Amino acid sequence: MAKRKVVDDQNHQNLHLQKGFKYWWWQLVEGNSGYNFCINVVILVFLALLITVMYLHTESRIVLEVEKRAVLLEGVNQNASNHHHSIVDDILLHKNNKCDYFTGNWVFDNKSRPLYRDWNCSFMFDDLACEKYHREDLNYQYWRWQPNDCDLPRFDAKALLGLLRNKRLVFVGDSLNRNQWVSFVCMVESAIPPLFKSRKLDGNLYTFSAKEYNASIDFYWSPLLVESNSDDPYNHHLSERIVRSESIQKHAMNWSNADILVFNSYLWYRSVPKLKVLRGNFGDPKPVYKEVERVKGYGMALDTWSKFVLSHLDHKKTRLFWVSMSPTHTRPQNWGKPAKGPRCMNETQPTSKEELKGSESEPKMMNITGDAISDLKSKGVKIDLLNITQLSEYRKDGHPTVYRRLWRPLTKEQIANPVKYADCTHWCLPGVPDVWNEILYAYLLSDSTA
Ligand SMILES: *[C@@H]1O[C@H](CO)[C@@H](O)[C@H](O)[C@H]1NC(C)=O
Ligand SMILES: *[C@@H]1O[C@H](CO)[C@@H](O)[C@H](O)[C@H]1NC(C)=O
Ligand SMILES: *[C@@H]1O[C@H](CO)[C@@H](O)[C@H](O)[C@H]1NC(C)=O
Numbered sequence: 001m002a003k004r005k006v007v008d009d010q011n012h013q014n015l016h017l018q019k020g021f022k023y024w025w026w027q028l029v030e031g032n033s034g035y036n037f038c039i040n041v042v043i044l045v046f047l048a049l050l051i052t053v054m055y056l057h058t059e060s061r062i063v064l065e066v067e068k069r070a071v072l073l074e075g076v077n078q079n080a081s082n083h084h085h086s087i088v089d090d091i092l093l094h095k096n097n098k099c100d101y102f103t104g105n106w107v108f109d110n111k112s113r114p115l116y117r118d119w120n121c122s123f124m125f126d127d128l129a130c131e132k133y134h135r136e137d138l139n140y141q142y143w144r145w146q147p148n149d150c151d152l153p154r155f156d157a158k159a160l161l162g163l164l165r166n167k168r169l170v171f172v173g174d175s176l177n178r179n180q181w182v183s184f185v186c187m188v189e190s191a192i193p194p195l196f197k198s199r200k201l202d203g204n205l206y207t208f209s210a211k212e213y214n215a216s217i218d219f220y221w222s223p224l225l226v227e228s229n230s231d232d233p234y235n236h237h238l239s240e241r242i243v244r245s246e247s248i249q250k251h252a253m254n255w256s257n258a259d260i261l262v263f264n265s266y267l268w269y270r271s272v273p274k275l276k277v278l279r280g281n282f283g284d285p286k287p288v289y290k291e292v293e294r295v296k297g298y299g300m301a302l303d304t305w306s307k308f309v310l311s312h313l314d315h316k317k318t319r320l321f322w323v324s325m326s327p328t329h330t331r332p333q334n335w336g337k338p339a340k341g342p343r344c345m346n347e348t349q350p351t352s353k354e355e356l357k358g359s360e361s362e363p364k365m366m367n368i369t370g371d372a373i374s375d376l377k378s379k380g381v382k383i384d385l386l387n388i389t390q391l392s393e394y395r396k397d398g399h400p401t402v403y404r405r406l407w408r409p410l411t412k413e414q415i416a417n418p419v420k421y422a423d424c425t426h427w428c429l430p431g432v433p434d435v436w437n438e439i440l441y442a443y444l445l446s447d448s449t450a
């Protein structure tokens with residue numbers, strides 16, 4: 001349509017020029033003074049120049065677009081080795097989201113990995129910086145995810161930033177989503193010179209700005225998506241979990257104007273047997289609660305979220321993703337080790353499908369997510385599920401355990417007690433969430449070429 005309009009405008013202009021041209025041609029032929037003749041020649045030459053310039057301008061605009069795309073694609077394609085398809089293949093494969101990125105295997109690859117170093121990312125968080133906090137075995141940094149049916153596009157920070165130009169991307173959810181946001185920022189920040197990037201932590205909202213690109217890459221803390229007593233970004237580990245299952249507005253007004261939204265929420269529902277659903281407001285003198293089982297509570301929240309997404313977002317503009325539950329590795333019996341072992345401590349290799357004997361994830365909750373997403377899809381919302389659960393399940397080696405610092409370093413006693421203190425929930429960076437972001441990148445790239 002847009003192309004057609006440009007062509008029409010061009011014809012319209014040409015028509016005007018032709019009329020003018022006729023008039024001056026007549027003058028040129030009919031005019032009898034030398035002075036007039038000179039003026040006319042000058043005007044003719046000027047007109048010819050003008051037409052040429054206009055023509056070249058249109059041409060160069062097209063060439064520029066093509067070049068811009070080529071630069072974008074070239075970046076993606078550079079040094080493509082055999083596990084990376086050419087961009088043409090990528091477009092063909094990914095166009096109708098035919099490729100299942102989520103079924104595949106981990107490949108040890110210390111040539112193309114890691115994508116950055118924890119001590120070299122200006123925006124790292126210390127609870128994820130395992131190498132910096134003395135993890136000796138660094139193999140966790142060297143695994144690449146290889147889908148069975150296709151290849152992920154080669155990650156290119158500049159190309160990704162190009163896709164985010166003049167846009168706001170917000171990760172909304174819990175600390176796993178923050179984990180993914182930190183990974184995202186570290187993946188792109190090396191492509192931005194020091195004075196052109198900044199990070200601001202403001203209550204629930206963390207903002208990373210890439211100034212040259214006028215791009216904003218944010219994280220918004222709302223671990224249960226709807227309002228809850230865990231919404232304080234610092235003081236949220238309370239013994240009871242209280243939610244206002246029908247209230248999302250207070251959070252949503254901080255993210256609803258985003259161009260791209262990446263949601264997650266799972267762990268805070270998973271980690272309690274029951275939730276208290278608050279009827280009125282927080283701070284009511286006589287609060288009224290109803291206790292619900294966690295899966296039910298999760299369903300109620302996703303209902304509220306779906307309704308909001310459906311009725312309050314601009315579906316033409318907003319691109320949505322949901323990241324499925326991130327698996328934890330606190331039960332060694334799930335990969336064939338004694339149940340009393342030190343959780344995921346000292347794990348240095350991924351498990352294989354065959355070794356996996358169980359999972360700590362809750363399939364019922366996956367079902368609720370899956371249903372909510374397909375329902376939104378069927379109503380025309382541009383949303384995709386990034387189903388990273390299984391691929392992450394293999395990575396029992398990927399967690400920070402005791403090689404981290406949260407507020408303060410772990411004490412000697414804590415380090416010596418991994419059964420209690422090893423973090424087998426979040427992920428060391430660089431590591432597993434980089435792959436979640438590579439998949440997100442694949443989706444954004446295929447959107448841009450659709
Ligand atoms: C591509 O590979 C060549 C040779 O292996 C190397 O010199 C060059 O730096 C690489 N380019 C990028 C962008 O990695
Ligand atoms: C990559 O891993 C292989 C196999 O473990 C090892 O032989 C090689 O030295 C490693 N290369 C680098 C650059 O770490
Ligand atoms: C990352 O490494 C490069 C090259 O070694 C260095 O110039 C840069 O200052 C480092 N950045 C950080 C944040 O450590």
Ligand SMILES: *[C@@H]1O[C@H](CO)[C@@H](O)[C@H](O)[C@H]1NC(C)=O
Nearest residue numbers: 165166167168169214215216
């Ligand atoms: C900068 O990005 C914001 C979205 O984050 C957008 O609303 C605004 O129009 C952009 N500014 C320019 C000059 O394009």
Ligand SMILES: *[C@@H]1O[C@H](CO)[C@@H](O)[C@H](O)[C@H]1NC(C)=O
Nearest residue numbers: 202203204205250251253254
């Ligand atoms: C969220 O939005 C509300 C209303 O615009 C605002 O008062 C509040 O400060 C915002 N929170 C953050 C963290 O930006």
Ligand SMILES: *[C@@H]1O[C@H](CO)[C@@H](O)[C@H](O)[C@H]1NC(C)=O
Nearest residue numbers: 341342345346416417418419
């Ligand atoms: C982890 O491995 C180190 C070195 O092999 C060993 O000294 C330590 O006891 C192990 N820790 C646990 C909790 O198994």
Ligand SMILES: *[C@@H]1O[C@H](CO)[C@@H](O)[C@H](O)[C@H]1NC(C)=O
Nearest residue numbers: 362363364365366367368371
């Ligand atoms: C998930 O949903 C499918 C079909 O809707 C059903 O067959 C399956 O039993 C459900 N699984 C769980 C764990 O609820």
Ligand SMILES: *[C@@H]1O[C@H](CO)[C@@H](O)[C@H](O)[C@H]1NC(C)=O
Nearest residue numbers: 366367369370371387389390
């Ligand atoms: C996500 O993937 C897992 C296994 O790969 C599958 O069991 C599950 O049904 C998928 N979830 C959805 C909502 O499609």
